[in-house]
Amino acid sequence: MHAMTQRLAPLALALSVVLVAGLASPDAMAQKKKKSSKPKAPPAPTACTDFYSVATADWAKAHPQPATGSVSAMGELAERSLQQQRDLLDAAMQGPQGNVQKLLGDFWASGLDEAAVERDGANPVAPLLARIDGIRKAKDIPPAIAALHQVGIPVAFNFGADIDLRDLSRHIGYFGQGGLGLPDPAFYTRGDADTKAVMSRYEDYVKKILTLSGTPATRLDADAKAVIDLETRIAQASKPIVSLREFQSNYAPVAVKDIGKTYKRLQLAEFLKAQGVTDDTVSIANTQLFTQLDAMAGSLPPAQWQAYLRFHVGNAMAPYLAKAWRDAEFEFRGRVLRSQATPPERWRQVLDAITTAAGPMLGHEYAARYVPAGTKSRAEQIATDVRSALGRAVDRSPWMGASAKAEAKAKLDKLKIEIGTPRRDLDYSVQPMGRGSFGGNMLIASTWRHREEMKRIGRGNADRRWDVLPQQPTLAYDIAQNRLIVTAAMLQGPVLDMSADSASQYGSFGALVGIELGHAVDNKGRLVDSKDTVRDWWTPAENDAWNALGQKVTTQYGQFEDPALTGIKINASQTLNANVADLSGVELAWDAWRNANASADATAQKAFFQGWANLWAQQSSAQDATARAATGVHAPGKWRVNGPLMNLPAFGEAYACKAGSAMVSKDPIRIWP
Known part of the structure; x- marks a missing residue:
């Protein structure tokens, strides 16, 4: 006083x-x-008026709003994982522990030695170009295409492993469109001025790569036009990019015994043998394209195919060869297509190359180095608790009927939890790399990765690996395999901080697990049942109830203003799915923690909410916020934090917020009441 x-x-x-x-x-x-x-001046925020601003205040002080781009807690996690990979590779280069580290250390060293890369010139691609030079007749073209696929350079079309929609326990090979030097077939068919300008730049790029690959100046113009003509023919028979997202329409299984007859000149049966594929079924959805390719294999001059294949070898390998190749690739792909002002640092370029060609190798070593057994077991325990909480939520759900509840519980009983790395490892036997040729090592590694990818095709191999790498921060529900995937890189702060208390760990890692596990039984998971059959196991009543919940969420979130844009409200329809998942995840994680900590006081409870807030701290420039508002499927960090918490009565109770406070919803929405 x-x-x-x-x-x-x-x-x-x-x-x-x-x-x-x-x-x-x-x-x-x-x-x-x-x-x-x-x-x-507006009053300082409190936990009851704007919890996000209070909970992330220290982080915001340390991370001022950037002039361009954005910074975020999760973005820092991604950068930290890159530095960890760099440290691992440095150690493997200096003192490898085991054969895999020896391979990685040599690969890393060969890429960082720019003088050696310069001396190596175009030597790494010389055998591939010589093979192409040996094409004399139409029948020589398909084997050359197959050989390039084997070393990880897909030409003419794409071929890869994906889930068999009739039998989710296996993968089959998918023949898909590809073979273009530009990312969208529409570049070759549109006639507007901007597209024509890009095509002009692209033709210049084709000439540079052909020159570097040994094409004489007297043939340069004709060969460049031959390349673009062949690609244009492929583009004209390709589907629009947007249609490739419709997985059902891109699934068309056919018997392998029939494709050799249907596409005789393209020799697809022999192609499969060359890739080591012995399965009895493949998918070819775009028959128009493959009919066109089959005709082209027999009708276009071999010399035109040679020009096309030479360019694509150079185009694929340019980032890993001498400076003249890298400069040509960056001038077009970096500046024109990716709008980059300068190339990334050399170490980042080399790390990108290793990720592309030997990513699973690096992930294997990353998990061994950065994920102690105690961290993995803690993650498994929290994930298991959240799965149990989801089971209880299904039991008490007012919008699920008895049949849907039974199906949901059956799925949860079978749901697998995979932490750190895939359960089924790969075969790491690879030709020794050495430190003399970065481009050569790239081909060795990409050949190995293609071989391992092809092994996924066939019965019983569907769960052989993940579609993400352990060193990439990812936490996801795999709907086809009914499994939760948590990569090694996610097992650190702010996601799973082993130095934090239990409540904070459930508020961060547990809530993210809840977000993903909810997809097992929500409007996405409803499309696959507990027997791994693709079917809708919801009734119209459950669909209507879910849509009604979604409408409530859209109405509520539609009132939230974007914190980085004056007078702009968030697009609640665009962010609906993520908003519902956030609500669900926080509810489930809270139930999982409270189930084991029923007597915890308000102080202990607050750590849970702080853990959730720690995930979504962010600062965005006006330009970045504008772009995010137009296309982003997630709400800004402020509303990822505040939205779920204002709907959770326990938050207001823990902070003694009065009715009418901004952080206490007048009409709270619960996904799992």
């Missing part, structure tokens, strides 16, 4: 001086009114 009196006394004296002066000067009162008309 004494201190308060001391602070008030000078203020009272100052006011008396103003009043006396006002008696002596008629203008003083007007001046006072003018000053008092200034808007008051």
